[in-house]
Amino acid sequence: MSKGLVVLAYSGGLDTSCILLWLKEQGYDVIAFLANIGQDEDFDAAQKKAEKLGAKKVFIEDLRSEFVQEFIWPAVQANAVYEDRYLLGTSIARPCIARRQVQIARQERAQYVSHGATGKGNDQVRFELTCYALYPQVQIIAPWRIPEFYSRFRGRKDLMEYAEKHGIPVPVTPKAPWSMDANLMHISYESGILENPKNHAPSDLYQMTKNPEDSPSEPDVLEIDFAKGVPVRVTHVKEGTSKDTPLELFCYLNEIGGKHGVGRIDIVENRFIGMKSRGIYETPGGTILLHAHLDIETFTMDREVRKIKQSLGIKFSELIYNGFWYSPECEFVRHCIDKSQENVEGRVQLSVFKGQVYILGRESPKSLYNEELVRLREHNRLQGAAQKTL
Secondary structure, eight states, X not given: OOOEEEEEEOOSSHHHHHHHHHHHHTTEEEEEXXXXXXXXXXXXXXXXXXXXXXXXXXXXXXXXXXXXXIIIHHHHHHTOOBTTTBOOHHHHHHHXXXXXXXXXXXXXXXXXXXXXXXXXXXXXXXXXXXXXXXXXXXXXXXXXXXXXHHHHOOSHHHHHHHHHHTTOOOOSSOOOSSEEEEOSSOEEEESGGGGSXXXXXXXXXXXXSOOGGGSOSSOEEEEEEEETTEEEEEEETTTOOEEOSHHHHHHHHHHHHHHTTOOEEEEEEEOTTSXXXXXEEEOHHHHHHHHHHHHHHHHHSOHHHHHHHHHHHHHHHHHHHTTOTTSHHHHHHHHHHHHHTTTOOEEEEEEEETXXXXXXXXXXXXXXXXXXXXXXXXXXXXXXXXXHHO
């Protein structure tokens, strides 16, 4: 008799494939759920693999548009940056994925959800807080925190042996000596040889961005239009091409930023669970938008409002990083930030070149910049200087 129905956040990789089979061994029926949030994945192959392993159902959900509009755009409005440098690409993806996982669990009347996050990372917290917030009755199976599981699978070698024994297709190419997580917003790299914070990142690590030294010798000049703090159009000035749907717009900024090596960082951060970790991130489109939004926001927002909004942005970033997207306090902060963006409207022109974003100019019908006042002040300054010389 089945112990119950589990919705597993499935990636198609070695870990979650082994977890799927292990859950079945434990007597559960398993539904595999794979979210498309922009990662480079063979979704058809992943579906066939899950079905072969005995998944009762397989859901492959395209969440890219809602990821951009409902998660990336609020982060842009907030200028969300954790500990001054990290643009939160993984952190904002987890509540998007977990929300759909919970929706499937409710739809299929599953009593359990499961994930492959380890017991040392932030993702276990992000997944589970989202699940409990949206489906309080659900029970969570976290294999990497279950002694029976982690005692049996002490490393990749044990997982590979288990996979071969049970006919799970295993990777034929050597695994990179680090772990990687990819989505529309970014790619993150950690663990393995990167755990020594002194070690330089290998040159072949980066997949989303070119080395700035090898990037084009001519800049790309873009115009980005904002309405209520959200990008609504990007135009390539020289080519005259525009993108105005959220998904296309963001993908285009990733393309331009990646081409010029924009958005690479190598940091040590403070994890929510109480340890420091080294992470390397590449966030090309997000970095361009951060520069552009900061500029148009300063141009259109009252000085004192912006001071308060800056502090809310820091709080928002911490809440996202720690997994509290669906908490009452985060909802309140998001509401306040959204209110602050009512007049953040206009156009920013910028240049993307050799790993950098350079602001060239801006204009807005909601501008608080008084050119006449500035000219008058400059005129008075020059008159005063002239009088002193007489």
